[in-house]
Amino acid sequence: MEENPSEAGADVGNTPSFEEQVLKRPDWRIAIMQYIKEGVVPPNKWDARKLKQLSSKYCIIDSKLYKRSMSGPYLVCVHGLDMLKVMAELHEGSCGSHSGGRASAIRIKKQGYFWPTIVADCETYSAKCDKCQRHAPIIHQPAELMSSISAPYPFMRWSMDIMGPMVPSGDNELRFVLVLTDYFTKWIEAEAYSQITKEQVEKFIWQNIICRHGIPYEIVTDNGSQFISKSFRHFCESRNIRLTTSTPRYPQGNGQAEAANKTIISNLKKRLGSKKRRWAEKLPEVLWACRTTPRKATEQTPFSLAYGIEAVIPAEVTVPSLRRTLCPINEELNNELLLDYLDLIDEQRDQAYIRIQNYQQAAARYYNSKVKQRRFAVGDLVLRKVFTATQEPDAGKLGANWEGPYEIIEIVKNGVYKLKNVRKNKPEKNSRNAMNLKKYYH
Structure with a gap:
């Protein structure tokens, strides 16, 4: 886990801290006490009138200012360092509850303290509490508007992903599936492997994509080690294939691949029953079903969009259709129908x-x-969502939900940012999506 920046000696900017701002404020009690003791008022008649009305709610006992309370005993009026001590003790002291701003303000009032900006100050103090920020609930609400990807013609753009690990299947202990989906036709190519290496990815794309459907313009994928290796990048560059990677820890960035994975898994579950280890045998059947089933987005089958005609499926053999009865014996009719389709x-x-x-x-x-946009500017400090690989060892459910802080050093595009680790003063290798970030207050 990352350290508190104050503990790590990190430079988090030149803006005065909340504590410094509080200590620089003029003492709000002086004018009220001078009026009560000596009748001193400001020269402006409206300011004087306001002070007289305000002072009626206060009294002085043993040289200390108290505010008359509507719901309890007199409240001690505090300022500056005393304000900070009261907020610190009731928010994070031995009896502190790390509650929100308004709840903290009400608690302070019930303990017998008061100052004019108590609610606003408590909200600011709670918002800037390092522990409250790190243990804040994970934000599930989308942070950026949807950006859709499409393709104007078949097999121009493919999404790629690895599905698994799954129950070992067959003699080769197959556990993973490499899946590619065409954005236009929704045609799916997939193959099962025991382990997926960059060499297998290159071979699969050559045999199943390029040799069957032509060289694509673009392949969209995640940040799997097989996909971002120098070897695979060279493979794509040598064939003028554009390789686009989504941001880490954000599967929605490769939504077409996730949708294809969901479809394959759903079909496999319904076919396997209790024989889970036979999923690799059933994979070709599932792919065939996906290619010959109309997709919701196109209202057409991937097969018909690819070849211009519907595939002959087993149902047409069991209950012969016109294609199976008339076309084989009437060559002229068959040719006419084919030309019409083309x-x-x-x-x-x-x-x-x-x-x-x-x-x-x-x-x-x-x-x-459902989106609540979270936009950051260069120089902003943010916290990053904690994942399994970065969580505190042996913390379990008591671990923090957020880590950092990190500094925004570049806006790649809307909702995608380059970060710098503030404690290490080192840029992060991968960009991050706003969905996994939240602003850090210090």
Whole structure:
């Protein structure tokens, strides 16, 4: 876990701290006490009138100012260092509860203390509490508006992901699945492996993508070691394939791949029953089903968008369709139907592209209605969500939810930021999504 910046000696900026600002404030009690004791008022008649009305709520006992309370005993009026001591003790002292600003203010009042900005100061103090910030609940609300990715023609852009680990299957103990999905047709290519190396990724793309569907314009993937290796980057660059990686710890950045994984898993579950270890045998059947089932976004099957005609599925063999009865014996009719399909394929793809756009817009409207944008500027300090790999050893459920602070050093795009570790004064290798960040107050 990261240290408190004050403990690590980190430079968190030249802005005066809350404590320094409090100590620099003029003593608000002086004017009231001077009026009560000596009748001194400001020269401005309106300020004088306001002071007279305000002073009626106060009294002096043993040279100390007290405020008359509507709900209890007189309240001791405090200022400066005494304010900070009271807030510190009741917020994080031996009987402190680390409660929110308003709750802390009410508690302070019940303990018999008062100053005019008690609620605002308690809210600021609670917001800047390092422990409260690190142990604050994880934010699940989306931080940025949806940004959809589409492709204008088949097999131009593919999403890639690794699914697993799964129950070992077959003699080779297959546990992982490499999955690629075309953004336009929703065609899925996948293969099972015991372990997935960068060499296997390159071989799969060459055999199953390039040799079957042509060289793609772009492949979108996560930050798996196989995908960001120098070897794989060179493989893509040598074929002029654009390689785009999503931000770490943010699977929504590669949503097409996540949707394909979900579809494959759902189909495998329904086919396997109790024979979980046979999932690798059933994978080709699942892929065939996915390719011949209309997708919600396009209202067409991936097969028809790819080849211009629907595939012959087992149902047409069991209960023969016209294609199985008339076309084989009427060559002229068969050729005419094939030409009609080919003439209409461009229009069919255009309609599918429009449907994809409409579907994405509808999905974006629904998603964006839940968004509470979190924008950061260069120089801002933030905390980063704690994940399994970065959590405090042996802390369990008592560990912090956030770590840091980190400084924003670059805005890559909306919702994506480059960070610098403040304690180590070292830039982070990968950019981070705003979904995993929250502002740090100091």
